[in-house]
Amino acid sequence: MSHKLYEDALAYHATPTPGKIAIRITKPTKTQRDLSLAYSPGVAEPVRRIARNPEDAYRYTAKGNLVAVITDGSAVLGLGNVGALAGKPVMEGKGVLFKTFADIDVFDIEVNADTPDAFIDTVARIADTFGGINLEDIAAPHCFRIERELRERLDIPVFHDDQHGTAVIAAAGLLNALQLAGKRIEDMRAVCLGAGATGIATMNLLIQLGARRENLLMVDRKGVVHTGREDLNEFKQGFAVNTDRRTLDDACADADVFIGVSGPDLFTTDMLRSMAATPIVFALANPDPEILPELAHKTRDDVIVATGRSDYPNQINNVLGFPYIFRGALDVRARTINDDMLVAAVHALAALTHEPVPQEVLDAYGLEALAFGTDYIIPKPFDPRLIERLPPAIAEAARQSGVARN
Numbered sequence: 001m002s003h004k005l006y007e008d009a010l011a012y013h014a015t016p017t018p019g020k021i022a023i024r025i026t027k028p029t030k031t032q033r034d035l036s037l038a039y040s041p042g043v044a045e046p047v048r049r050i051a052r053n054p055e056d057a058y059r060y061t062a063k064g065n066l067v068a069v070i071t072d073g074s075a076v077l078g079l080g081n082v083g084a085l086a087g088k089p090v091m092e093g094k095g096v097l098f099k100t101f102a103d104i105d106v107f108d109i110e111v112n113a114d115t116p117d118a119f120i121d122t123v124a125r126i127a128d129t130f131g132g133i134n135l136e137d138i139a140a141p142h143c144f145r146i147e148r149e150l151r152e153r154l155d156i157p158v159f160h161d162d163q164h165g166t167a168v169i170a171a172a173g174l175l176n177a178l179q180l181a182g183k184r185i186e187d188m189r190a191v192c193l194g195a196g197a198t199g200i201a202t203m204n205l206l207i208q209l210g211a212r213r214e215n216l217l218m219v220d221r222k223g224v225v226h227t228g229r230e231d232l233n234e235f236k237q238g239f240a241v242n243t244d245r246r247t248l249d250d251a252c253a254d255a256d257v258f259i260g261v262s263g264p265d266l267f268t269t270d271m272l273r274s275m276a277a278t279p280i281v282f283a284l285a286n287p288d289p290e291i292l293p294e295l296a297h298k299t300r301d302d303v304i305v306a307t308g309r310s311d312y313p314n315q316i317n318n319v320l321g322f323p324y325i326f327r328g329a330l331d332v333r334a335r336t337i338n339d340d341m342l343v344a345a346v347h348a349l350a351a352l353t354h355e356p357v358p359q360e361v362l363d364a365y366g367l368e369a370l371a372f373g374t375d376y377i378i379p380k381p382f383d384p385r386l387i388e389r390l391p392p393a394i395a396e397a398a399r400q401s402g403v404a405r406n
């Protein structure tokens, strides 16, 4: 990407105030009386109430609209293990998006943890502060255990964004792309390059939506995940297929779908040429995709391409998910975010793409027109209808599945 954009990004982050987010006060604090309500002695009364009834925290504190965006810095974007502190710009960025798109407040928390247990313990001990926990940029496989144990221990939603957020958006975009390609998810043969958090969660969600496990080939650094391998962790084992295919080249031949959640430029033009008719290529590595859209389109004119980036059509990025999924969950004080809620989000997103696009979306993207088609398989992040459609669908799924407290 251009050097200029990166220079601009540094200036954006540095001035006029370092960082991207600050705290706002929601009550009057101008007079002696204001202070005696906000602080001693008045503050003692909500304290006594919450001590008697913890649910009162939702009434007298910011808890119910406050999400922790928490990382250990072990898998920041596609940049790898850069450490907790270096992950902070991304976590602040998530806070900006939660606030902009769903009016949810965020504390970003960067945890230096030597072990998954230390991380789990830290999060569990601070969880009372929050209405929900958004785990971010935590590497596989330890992210799976971290999420599972925190879900068991806590009665607020715990959601690993890079797994389920990205999976929801990819699945919604894929349903639409398959429709354009005239293919059914039940028949689709898909390759997933990258068997980490996002890859595994996405494949699991596609199976829930009708994909057949034996038609999904996961590929990791050592090649195709197949039943003859003895180096697979329990999460990859679930996707081991009985096949002769061994390399990424082998896997891509005649495939209908390629989903990359790996690293830059790993998907070649030869691989693309070997895919079935109207191939679907989701090159989702951030910031640099597995293949650049211009190269994919130059290689085949029947390809449908998506990336994770804002500067190309078809942005498959979890920004379309986490703000609205948490909004829906917080609105009904859901105890968790379950699969029914994720599937509801998939269908709401996929359906919205078929409707006429409002003028303000065209303006935000400098476009004359935009309609369902190969360059528009998923709504744009600046679509004001997202906040109207997604949270109610997710909240309803929470109610139906019995995890809503309101």
Ligand SMILES: O=C([O-])CC(=O)C(=O)O
Pocket: 076, 077, 078, 090, 137, 161, 162, 286, 308, 317, 318
């Ligand atoms: O931050 C983004 O653009 C999407 C994301 O969660 C990641 O790449 O880890």
Ligand SMILES: [Mg+2]
Pocket: 077, 136, 137, 161, 162
């Ligand atoms: Mg992430």
